[in-house]
Amino acid sequence: MDAFKEFRLTRRGLLRAGAVSVAAVAAPEVAAAPTATGRPPSHASIKLRVNGKEQELTLDTRTTLLDALREHLRLTGPKKGCDHGQCGACTVIADGRRINSCLTLAVMRDGADITTIEGLGQPGHLHAMQAAFVKHDGYQCGYCTSGQICSAVATLDEIRQGVPSHVTTDLNIPPPLTAAELRERMSGNICRCGAYSNIVEAITEVAGSAT
Template identity: 70%
Template sequence: MGFPDGPDTTRRDFLKASAATAAATAVPLVTYAQDNDNATAPPPKATVSLTVNGKSQSLELDTRTTLLDALREHLHLTGTKKGCDQGQCGACTVLVGGRRINSCLSLAVMHEGDSITTIEGLGQPDKLHPMQAAFVKHDGYQCGYCTPGQICSAVAVLDEIKRGIPSHVTADLGTRPLLSAAELRERMSGNLCRCGGYSNIIDAIVEVGGKA
């Protein structure tokens, strides 16, 4: 149906013709979308073998599954939190081979054979890791949502300092202990605390670092 024209055309005629044209155009698009959906193959899967908190795990996963979702949804290790899901907040920080990563940015299939430590693997309520105990002592948390990532990152920070890895603000790696507020704030800058508990977090890290 075309658009009517001429001196006798009314606004109602024009709207009717516009609606009919739009509907006729949409039909093949809807049909194409339905056909395309029916033709879509199931997502590829892969078997991934990991060591998580000292325990061997074998998971069959959609190859698009992030390490974060594998931990939370498949292994039910929900201590690791999903915050921004874009690598900006650090709530999902875990240790892979002792190094901290944002698990939301890493696919599980990339970690075949890797050793992964989550907050549950660092310590349990009846046997806290020293960093966990220091966070409790210094009130290094409020709502607690960012705390697992903060603690995992803090443990890695002390290991990085021990191994002589500089940060952007390190003036002298020979300084011992390398635990100034500026140094630790820089190294922990990838972990956000929306409650603003930063000073207490620094105090907790300094205590543990000073005993190392």
Template identity: 70%
Template sequence: MPQLETPSISRRDLMAASAASVAASAAPLSTEAAVPDPQAPVLAKVSFEVNGQAQTLELDTRTTLLDALREHLKLTGTKKGCDHGQCGACTVIVDGRRINACLTLAVMHEGDRVTTIEGLGSPDRLHPMQAAFVKHDGYQCGYCTPGQICSAVAVLDEIKAGIPSHASLDLTAAPEVSSDELRERMSGNICRCGAYSNIVEAITEVAGRTA
């Protein structure tokens, strides 16, 4: 009975075959679908009016209004303080109401009218509230001042519209708002330098009342 011949395979051929097998198994299938990156940002367009000018931005949907103003529109007058809605440095006026820009997403303000400190006045044409802050030294380091001024402008509009600052206040019974009332309304804006009395004096002058 004839004997079967044992195939002759060299060590080099064996190693080459093994390497080819490993490479084939590691290669991804061409028909395999790409897995989306869970960390990739979701982008969305938002259009709004900022200081009287129409703006359209394509933003990560997680972008705050504060970061949209500062980082994308370069309106750095609005300051980032605590970034948790506790200091008021980022206060802007949206559709006539003051808000903390760090607590709201930019994409939530489609079609809104946003006013920042740059939109209230300019160095050669100050808003009356800006001029009053200068006159009464309503600032020291100045970091909180943009938010203070935006909030103060909105406070006087709230008073004019008869909007109470808390449930117990009756503006019909006390049309002349006191210094204490102004302080209460402005309590969301913190001045670490402690210029509160001067701030109240500035707001009082613009309101046309005596503190």
């Protein structure tokens, strides 16, 4: 393991090791030399249909769909928990399918139809899934809740459409609406407060009344 040996070199020795090996051995000690210079950002104009409303946005092309919704359209529903597809708090429904909106650039979704938690229901006019979460206390701090609910609504659609999951045992029949199926399909949405048991009850209730 030559790379480990290098850590025992003095800094002077490290510098003497020469420019050619700097990238390989020095990364932990010296931040990589700047590769990008101050190139101005590129912008692009896109159209989105968000919760039924047409939106036209001119965005830095590096903007994620999540930040387009949160920072440009100023929606407070979609949450940023990790910003790299590991927690599910940013889940929205894009053209009928749930996605991690932090893992897609907004420009990749030009023309898409997006539903966020705000599009499902409002206080006083809750969507059935929102009402079931309140009833079953399927949340605590509330930060993952938008994503859980969007994911739950889309999950029931997926099951209805016959999309199998990792735990579906028989691909020749429609996937069953079991707790095991729900748990598997919802596992991309982390709830650190640990409301899972209640969330599954909430989804089961909605699924039961919808079928």
